[in-house]
Amino acid sequence: MVLSGCDSNEALSLSKKSIIYCSEGPPESFNPQTVSSGTTIDATSHQLYNRLIEFSPVDNAIMPAIAKSWHVTRDGKMITFYLRKDIQFHQTSYFMPTRALNADDVLFSFNRMLDASHKYHPISGGKYPFFQNAQLASLIDNIEKINDHTIRFRLSHSDSSFLANIGGDSAVILSKEYADELVELNAMQEIDMLPIGTGPFKFKQYSSGAFIRYEPHADYWRGKSELKQLVFDITPRDTARLTKLLAGECDVIAYPIAHEKIKQHPNLILESVISFNVGYFGFNTRKPPFNNPLVRKALSYAINKQAILEAVYTGQAEIANGIIPNSSWAYDATITSPDYSIANAQKLLTQAGYGNGFSMDLWAMPVQRSYNPDAITMAKLIQADLQKIGVEVNIVSGYEWSTFLRKVSEGEHQSVLLGWSADNPDPDNFFSSLLSCSSASTGSNRTFWCNKRFDQLIQKALKTNNINKRKAYYSKALRLINEEVPLIPIAHSKRYQARDNSVKGTVLRAIGGVDFNGVTKN
Amino acid sequence: MALILTGLQKTNMLIFTLRRFSLFFFTLLLLTMLSFSLSFLFPGEQLINLTGQISASPEQLAVLADEYQQQSGLLSQYVSYLKHLFQGDMGYSMTSHLPISSEVLNRLPATVELACVALLVAMFVGIPVGFCAAIYHRKAPDNLILTIAMIGYSIPVFWLGILAILVFSIQLGWFPSSGQISLLFEIQHVTGLQLIDILLSDSPYKWQAFQDATRHLILPVIVVALAPATIFMRLARSAMLEVLDTHYIKAAKAKGLTFSQIIYRHAMRNAIIKVIRDIGLQFANLITIAMVTEVIFSWPGIGSWLIESIYQRDYTAIQGGLIVLSSFIFIVHIIIDLVYAALNPLAREPRHGT
């Protein structure tokens, strides 16, 4: 009896000092360098890793992280980072670090992505979507180790979004020592599945598709987390997540539904951040009939965005006039999306030679994301809209999220409902990642639209530091998108999260998603 | 009553057992044939459906084709499939890329645990209640029990599961709504049966983990057990009525035994044996209900895994899951048949198939 009483106190502390986060999907990898999906970033980037620089949770300004300071030369072509000396890697059952983080680790982490001949480059598919989209390989001429704690990037030209990119969720620093050990063990692919980083939590266990277990990193340079465990309970169904929150099985849930219900509940808190995202209806411009811009434009007249906003986003979003949300400095209020008009749509379709309509596949994403909280319902509304102009829509859904993403990035779809959450506040993050030619080959441009003029415009915008000039280039790019309609932007939404009021601290960030550093529970 | 097996009875029992085993063999043959033919029926390439190696290179495929004797006739293909199967090689899952056999070993015990507990609950609740109904035949308790039984097996199980979660997890907060155990407890996977694994583990939170796992078990078990329990009620009721109508009970009454003596000493035993015969069939029914319940309660069992595989069009997993689940049902069926035969000598009379 005495024993069990003692046990019960300990167990109490176990559940009191641990957080279960109900996430919406399984991570594709434990290395955010290799994927760009928000689910993977949420699960890994800020829990397991650090970046050279990071964004302040308060105002999204750049702040020091692994680099305690940095220096940019006047021509903007040379950037020197000075690293902290007290950063320790995770100690786990599969790796024992013998040294603290130094310039070799930074060099390794970037060279893996930039240098195609690096032996770790082809591991896990050899795709680094975010870095390839931002074209960092051609931007960065070389990276030089000055001494153990100083590292210098030489750029081929000045790029105004470089620092923002280096602070992005995908620019994490891995351990070179661990990588070398894996080479000796001939188990190189494990680097992305059994991760070692410097972040506040270390990897303990992953049960595929079911849960991830993290433990606090005892030597974390910002101070050890007070939590005993951090568990990501992977719960793809929206209702199931809310049920678990209401039944006390989760402390924090991603993308809650039924906001009213949560607000009414005395112990639950509903939070939101204005996130940099866009939900869109994209066309595979390599497949007929969507290789014809007239058809794409016709459909853009036929979609009733206002109705979608009310039914799908329940009013918690703004209509998207372009791919850039109005909280970004690159937003141009003079650009508007086409008005809802069946007559115009019909006219354009006839012009394109599809007066009698056609039938098409529409792939609806199977998970809830802030940019699209219910793709199936959206697909049904679009189905009803397009029926009016004689287009018959066949909804494709039911694939698991990672399978869905793979099939879509391979171009199996004809059209797709998807979206994009920015991983840094620079507007380039929307343009390059969503629609550039280079992202068409890495798969994050799911429309496969490749327009030389568009690419030139966004390149020019990157080469200048003058914000007005950049804005002018981006406006032109936005108009080009409205002209060619590779995708129809639907809405920019807020990202929501619900939690039990015993969880203290900021979990949800506008940039970078979920971050449990400094979160406590009482 | 001591059960003395005479020589004749022994041979009868032996023959009975052999007949059951031949039936089992026949069933396995049918099932493996079905599963083998599935690889042709499913869309896509047959060899890939069979092995689940979707990302294999042409060279690897050539090796596999050789291994599965793709160049020879159908019969030798089937034989080599059987060979792989008996070595525990059911190919790889097309989605998780893990061996099907390890996935099955991970998932099956959870289903076994849920189904067995539910079966016990259904029997221990259903049979006494059914006897009670028979004793009060055509009186108020009988009618009440029959009404409950009717609702019990008419209610769609997925709806019942949702209502149970709403009432007991959310409004009352008594039981958790999903999973086998709180994720905070780390329990080593030994047997896969959660309750036993907890007892085997050396976690400092053993007792708490055990309590937690029990709490997780209660709702799904009730949902799974409800329909079979009502069927046991009806079976037990009619078995008891039948027994009460027999001559030996009448004789016992004539002897002047009290009613409770008749029920406890004579009627109950014979009625229970009649019910046991149907447990096998009910178990199959129960597994189906468990499959749907697993989906609702996110129970990590083989049923929810199989349904997920159908969504993912993971054909290799569907084949493997099928074989394992059906043979499991059939093995239980046969075990119960044997138990029944051991208890009831009359059942061992050779029954021919004609």
Next chain:
Amino acid sequence: MARDKIYLEEEFPTPLVQLWHNFKQPPVVMIGFCCFLFLIALAVLANIITPYSSVENHLDHLLLPPAWSDDGDVSFLLGTDNLGRDMLSRLIHGTSLTFGLSIIVVIASLAVGVVIGSLSALTTGIKSSFLNHFLDVILSIPSLLLAIIIVAILGPGLENTLWAIIMVLIPQFVHVTRNAVKEEFAKDYVLASRLDGASSVRILRYSIFPNIIEKLISQATLAQSAAILDIAALGFLGLGAPIPMPEWGAMLANGIELFYIAPWTVYLPGLAILFSVIATNLVGEGMRHALKVRKEN
């Protein structure tokens, strides 16, 4: 002018009429029977009596609660779902899908099952033994599991679900028909007509079928309640009726996503399934009761 009966004839009601006499005795059974007829009427008349189409979106009336609630609207008696579709209309259309199709499924499998069952009753020896074993195997696999397997082969969809359930139900009818026919064949009246020189087929047609039809109907009601539950369960699991169809199980699955904001989208389809299964089971129960009473007399 009515003709007077000259001879006092003793009337022998047909087995079905006798059954009906015994069937209509308990009031509960009659209530169930009326509900059953009501559901059939709904299924047949769905297109005429529903106020709206099952897929019509009323975007001004999203997630309207049923009319008796404070926020309800009388023009949407049972409320609307997340796309503004009228729940009442969807439920009634759903009757012709879930309930109506279950009847068709049962009739189809009954027809096939009776033919195979009668033929197999006439066979003997190794063929018969093989068939018996085969039936044993099939019958030991639960119907929903078998249906799920068949759907896995054919691919999801309502039509495939129906084929799957038909295939699942056939062995049950084969089994019942076979046993019933064998039982009847052993009786003296069959021997009598056999001695008259009647062929097996003729005996089946004129002597046996009229006497086993009630057993078949009783099995049919059992099969139907299973069919309703199976169609709904497959719809619920997303393996049956596709998304916009108002099949009750699929509606319920869709409702789960709205459970916390619009609980009626879960309660109503569930109640509809429960109601139709209970009605079917009451009819079946009455049938079995009547059979028993007739046997006892």
